[in-house]
Amino acid sequence: MxxxxxxxxxxxxxxxxxxxxxxxxxxxxxxxxxxxxxxxxxxxxxxxxxxxxxxxxxxxxxxxxxxxxxxxxxxxxxxxxxxxxxxxxxxxxxxxxxxxxxxxxxxxxxxxxxxxxxxxxxxxxxxxxxxxxxxxxxxxxxxxxxxxxxxxxxxxxxxxxxxxxxxxxxxxxxxxxxYGPRLKPDDGRVVTAFLAQALRGQPFSIFGDGQQTRSxxxxxxxxxxxxxxxxxxxxxxxxxGNPHEFTIMELAERVQELLGPQRIVYHPLPADDPKQRQPDISRAKRDLDWEPKVQLREGLEKTLVGIRHSLGLVP
Ligand SMILES: NC(=O)c1ccc[n+]([C@@H]2O[C@H](COP(=O)([O-])OP(=O)(O)OC[C@H]3O[C@@H](n4cnc5c(N)ncnc54)[C@H](O)[C@@H]3O)[C@@H](O)[C@H]2O)c1
CATH class of the missing domain: 3.40.50.720 (NAD(P)-binding Rossmann-like Domain)
Structure with a gap:
């Protein structure tokens, strides 16, 4: 039932x-x-x-x-x-x-x-x-x-x-x-873009100076x-969302800790790209007793498994 x-x-x-x-x-x-x-x-x-x-x-x-x-x-x-x-x-x-x-x-x-x-x-x-x-x-x-x-x-x-x-x-x-393992490697989201670029041995694409933040x-x-x-x-x-804020450059460093050093190629910032993005989750904490638990390192490792699959890098 x-x-x-x-x-x-x-x-x-x-x-x-x-x-x-x-x-x-x-x-x-x-x-x-x-x-x-x-x-x-x-x-x-x-x-x-x-x-x-x-x-x-x-x-x-x-x-x-x-x-x-x-x-x-x-x-x-x-x-x-x-x-x-x-x-x-x-x-x-x-x-x-x-x-x-x-x-x-x-x-x-x-x-x-x-x-x-x-x-x-x-x-x-x-x-x-x-x-x-x-x-x-x-x-x-x-x-x-x-x-x-x-x-x-x-x-x-x-x-x-x-x-x-x-x-x-x-x-x-x-x-x-x-982010997570089922994101497509090439749909432009930064976490999977960096993971896919590192796995393919391509340089990281950073838009702007990499100092814009995301959570x-x-x-x-x-x-x-x-x-x-x-x-x-x-x-x-x-x-x-996760209130822990990282610059795009810090994210690039975390991915390099997992997959080794990569070259970086800088591109112009797209129109209307937000410079900062960080949620205040006090309302969810108070009403729902909710806050994110998974650390970036653990999440990146799990996502990496999915991206390897999507790229056909596992049998
Ligand atoms: N992933 C994020 O970081 C994020 C952030 C903010 C908001 N959201 C919202 O969460 C939702 C899911 O996002 P996601 O990251 O899983 O993206 P996604 O592209 O993987 O999933 C969206 C799904 O909607 C389907 N879809 C799109 N238009 C449709 C239509 N007209 N009829 C039927 N199906 C349709 C797509 O085929 C796809 O399966 C979206 O509404 C998105 O705006 C996601």
Missing amino acids: VKDRVVITGGAGFVGSSLCERFLADGHAVLAVDNLCTGRTSNVEHLLQNPNFTLQIRDVSEGLDVDGPVGTVLHFASPASPFDYLALPLETLKVGSVGTLNALELAKMKGARFLLASTSEIYGDPLEHPQRESYLGNVSSIGPRSVYDEAKRFAEAATMAYRRSFGTNTRIIRIFNT FCYVDDLVEGIVRVLDRGDGMPYNL
């Missing part, structure tokens, strides 16, 4: 597939809905034999078609790496807007809980540091990254409107840079945070 039926849009993606695993392990049935535009079937292949797991290949922006009861809708569908959303600008706007409305409508129809995967990008290039949930952001509405940032801002507004208008039981999380959260910590937001959180946004 399953406890709940959970719909996860973007379930074949990096974070979505880890959520599928977690909810199945916790005794739920899971329907993953994904159009595979940036995800991979291989992320959930190992789950396909599980009778409580279904993968439906579908574009969430074209509507959702789900029979039977649903207790929880987790809306994770969206290109997420800058490389992907810059290549898919209109699809990103559409899934953040129409796709989010479709997922909210499903939750409303089924009387289900709804959780939106929003992002630290809604803070833009922040003028407040670290960023609290109350910070309203410094976002360009016309720069190349706006397709992602503004789509997520719309998605948050839509989620709050469903809560206010229909009493839908909603949650919003703002995810800060998360890196291991995916298992994020998944635990998501479960706690669902079970114990309220309807206002929660920052979920």
Whole structure:
């Protein structure tokens, strides 16, 4: 007897597939809905034999078609790496807007809980540091990254409107840079880019002078945070991320400690690239008793295993 039926849009993606695993392990049935535009079937292949797991290949922006009861809708569908959303600008706007409305409508129809995967990008290039949930952001509405940032801002507004208008039981999380073994090696995210470059014997690409900061959260910590937001959180946004801040240059040094010295090639900083990004997670700590546990070294070692696999470097 399953406890709940959970719909996860973007379930074949990096974070979505880890959520599928977690909810199945916790005794739920899971329907993953994904159009595979940036995800991979291989992320959930190992789950396909599980009778409580279904993968439906579908574009969430074209509507959702789900029979039977649903207790929880987790809306994770969206290109997420800058490389992907810059290549898919209109699809990103559409899934953040129409796709989010479709997922909210499903939750409303089924009387289900709804959780939106929003992002630290809604803070833009922040003028407040670290960023609290109350910070309203410094976002360009016309720069190349706006397709992602503004789509997520719309998605948050839509989620709050469903809560206010229909009493839908909603949650919003703002995810800060998360990494783990299922990230694709070439989608432009810095952790996997450095690991893949080191494994291929290529120089590290650093954009700008490498002094811009990021905080890196291991995916298992994020998944635990998501479960706690669902079970114990309220309807206002929660920052979920690792508050420990590193410069990109420090990250490069950590990867070199694992894989040996590499050359560095510097490139110009892309438009609207934030200089600093660090979550204030006091709200999650206080309400959910949550904070990340996995240290960067351990997370990098686990991620390295996945990247070796993706690059075909293990038999
Ligand atoms: N990983 C991070 O660091 C991070 C940070 C902030 C926010 N997020 C958010 O978390 C979610 C998952 O990100 P991820 O890192 O796993 O990225 P991902 O690209 O691995 O996963 C996104 C998934 O959504 C699917 N998808 C995209 N558009 C779709 C559509 N129209 N219909 C159906 N499926 C669609 C993709 O095929 C993919 O499987 C995204 O909403 C992203 O904005 C992630």
